[in-house]
Amino acid sequence: MSYDFNTIEARWQKYWAENETFKAENNSAKPKYYVLDMFPYPSGAGLHVGHPLGYIASDIYARYKRHKGFNVLHPQGYDSFGLPAEQYAIQTGQHPALTTKENIARYREQLDKIGFSFDWSREVRTSDPTFYKWTQWIFIELFNSWYDDNTNKARKIEDLEAVFEAEGNTTVDAVCDEDVYEFTAEQWNGFSSKEKQEILLKYRLTYLAETEVNWCPQLGTVLANDEIVNGVSERGGYPVIRKKMTQWSMRISAYAQRLLDGLNTIDWPQPLKDSQINWIGKSVGASVTFNVKDHDEIIEVFTTRPDTIFGVSFMTLAPEHDLVQKITTAAQKEEVEAYVEATAKRSERERMADVKTISGVFTGAYAEHPFTKTPVPIWIGDYVLAGYGTGAVMAVPCGDQRDYDFAKHFEIEIPNIFEGVDISEEAFSDKENTIITNSDFLDGLKYKKAVKTAIYELEKLGQGEGKTNYRLRDAVFSRQRYWGEPFPVYYIDGMPQMIDAKYLPVELPEIEKYLPTETGESPLGRADVWAWDTVSNKVVSNALIDDINVFPLELNTMPGWAGSSYYFNRYMDPNNNNEVFSKDAIDYWKEVDLYIGGSEHATGHLLYARFWQKFLFDQGYVPVDEFAKKLINQGMILGTSAIIYRVSGTNAYVTKDLKDQYETEELRVDVGLINSSDELNLEGLKQWQPQFSDAEFILDSGKYIVGREVEKMSKRWFNVVNPDDICNNYGADTLRLYEMFLGPLEQSKPWNTAGITGVHSFLKKLWKLYHNGDVFEITDVEPTKDNLKTLHKTIKKVEDDIENFSFNTSVSTFMIAVNELIAQKCNSKAILEPLLVLISPYAPHIAEELWQKMGYDMSISTASFPLFNEKHLVESTKQYPISFNGKMRFTLELSLDLNKDEIEAAVMAHEKTQQQLAGREPKKVIVVPGKIVNVVG
Secondary structure (H helix, E strand, O other), X not given: OOOOHHHHHHHXXXXXXXXXXXXXXXOOOOOEEEEEEOOOOOOOOOOOOOOHHHHHHXXXXXXXXXXXXXXXXXXXXXXXXXXXXXXXXXXXXXXHHHHHHHHHHHHHHHHHHHOOOOOHHHOOEOOOHHHHHHHHHHHHHHHOEEEEOOOOEEEEHHHHHHHHHHHOOOOOOEEOOOOOOOOOHHHHHHOOHHHHHHHHHXXXXXXXXXXXXXEEOOOOEEEOHHHEEOOEEOOOOOEOEEXXXXXXXXXXXXXHHHHHHHHHHOEOOHHHHHHHHHHHOEEEEEEEEEEEOOOOOEEEEEEOOHHHHHHOOEEEEOOOOOOXXXXXXXXXXXXXXXXXXXXXXXXXXXXXXXXXXXXXXXXXXXXXXXXOOOEEEEXXXXXXXXXXXXXXXXXXXXXXXXXXXXXXXXXXXXXXXXXXXXXXXXXXXXXXXXXXXXXXXXXXXXXXXXHHHHHHHHHHHOOEEEEEEEOOOOEEOOEOOOOOOEOOEEEEOOEEEEOOHHHOOOOOOOOOOOOOOOOOOOHHHHOOOOEEEOOOOEEEOHHHOOOOOEEEEOOOEOOOHHHHOOHHHHOOOOOOOOOOOOHHHHHHHOOEEEEEEOHHHOOOHHHHHHHHHHHHHHOOOOOOOOOEEEEEEOOOEEEEEEEEEEEOOOOEEEOHHHHHHOOEEEEEEOHHHEOOOOEEOHHHHHHHOHHHOOOEEEOEOOEOEOEEEEEEOOHHHOOOOOHHHHHHHOOHHHXXXXXXXXXXXXXXXXXXXXXXXXXXXXXXXXXHHOEEOOEEOOEOOOOOHHHHHHHHHHHHHHHHHHHOOOHHHHHHHHHHXXXXXXXXXXXEHHHHHHHHHHHOOOOHHHHHHHHHHOOOOOOHHHOOOOOOOHHHOOOOEEEEEEEEOOEXXXXXXXXXXXXXXHHHHHHHHOHHHHHHHOOOOOOEEEEEOOOEEEEEO
């Protein structure tokens, strides 16, 4: 009977679906284990073979844990809101909901074909109103909360209002906007409703504010920093500018220290932790204020080196700083405005990464040094960012390389305040022992003492204080898009009001066009039915807006990271329409035990999800404040691109080995046109794209050989391999094993379809091991010692590999085990049955088929993982070398339990010993138990 993988795999995928084999139970008596993949965005292109890498690894671990007796939650869903679907809708006119539904169906088909053990009864889609109802609910919870620095947690906004009513805000220690002013209880109680709302908005964890954003005019939306690559939008490659807009923001900065501290409690990759640590960017130093000469303004700066205050040579403001327009002199206005306009076209990331370009403009204004009262020129420069710190720096060229380069470029005077330090050197490396000079009361002091003294003197002047600063900025939460979660917000007199949670979800309205409106409003500005009736509590026609009972709704939508910031918790109780999840469900599953996904989400999804988890923990909705105990970043599977060489200025293409004879340009072609010998199918190429139909090909020995390049698998490079093709030609089990066999999970590795045949051959061997010709043949014969040794060393190695996520070496172990058992002619059920359980997490279809042939009705997933028994690896005999007068003549296998006398008797009785002695009596017999026997004649 041949190995008919197509029939086998289809049968078992149908069986798993119909029997809900992998459905997890809440509150099971079994110990729980929660395995999760970062859920995919369902694009129209479907999956390529690089996408399932992490899914296969997590599936192996989930299946293994089931064998180990755990109640395993292994769900899957779709991150189905986002810009690509909306852009496709703009281009084609198709509703994003339709294309998203089609893409999801395609993804589901592909995922099922690979044989994942997902609990599909818990599927979530972020674009489904039954899901985003709870995204809206969490937004309302954030709006109705503030962060209390005294308790170091989020609290309900009504608690804050009660304090204001009783004693004002003078005793409140909260994370809030910097422009909050002090007021008494009497003043608070005298404020109008709108004034109170405006004040509370400065404390809320989600709030409206005018913010510098990354605006992409062609896409008509704000982009997050991680959606911009090299100054252009990741999607489409369009220019991005900096622009001020009124946006919803999330006060993630309140959680900066807790986000840092939490990293010490979770088992995540250190490089990823380092990314978050650097992104949060904790700095300890001082806040210093400089008065602006001839203006009633101050400039606040944050510095980690207040001891360098006497080295300040100039100040630099971010071009977007609020003061730039106020303090720039008439003579400098034209130059400053031109510079500000040019800077707006560069993204923050581009400016941060550019350490070589020196650019700036003098404003014409001066600040006053806090101590010397001397004038300090105020410049603007794009190396200072409005959103980082205060958007202003006090420049100390003798202590900072970038300040030094700026000063030298613009010929600004540089005083040296560090004894024995060349001011052209990059920062002082030995700051602990640096002696301050030319610095008034700091003269002669070392670093630590100088810092304390400088802060003390600044505080005396009222122009500074010690401060801890974080680079982490509040996250902009508005997007000028259609295809995203609507905000549950309407406006009365310009102030945001939350829709009562019992009326959620507020669903996206139908619109005809998905571009922003001609007046610059978000696409929802095109909706005719997008107003909130506070009497009927439903969405009604805009024509009914009367600002009495019917009010306008928010026009922006939420960003893509909204739904992904809590979806892992929703999987625990996804069909609950009454609450985001029940207490029983969340208390049982608690958190994700194993999370697998890409490191590219380090400062996006993973940081935002930790923030929301901590907020939900503060409010008592979740039992832990970190959502994933262990995280693994899988590497990428790279494509091997095929390159042809066009002779420059012609439509002629030269084979690889002859290309050095011509001036050529490289073009990439579809890897499906290349065979295992790197030979190009010329007829196929001509049909692939019109430009090749009448091309000339310069061959070598009648063949066109392509060049190869290992790079990211992408449609752009035509090097994508479709997993459907692999499953159809070799089977899903082959695909699963091969992706693991390619190398360690965390490393990137190139795909080579030619190498898959070896893994497929292994599965054929495995199949034959259980058959005698066409007959399935397993016996109850007692296993041999060698059979048991092979099995138990395989059990130990595979279990160790899975626990250590070393899946690639397990595949090698399976190959060795099958080869040994074939050589041993093993058909013992006692060996081959547990072997199937070992291999089933990796190759579940063939394992299920052979398991059923053994007579079992239940899925192999219900079987217990084999127990390792060390005794089968302990040698009970020894192959002794038998020597005569020091020369080894033969070997003899003897029990390790024999003593010296018994070993000697066995050797002397052996016929080969008698032949060697030829009737002579030996002078002596030297026996070293467990090592050697030497007969001295």
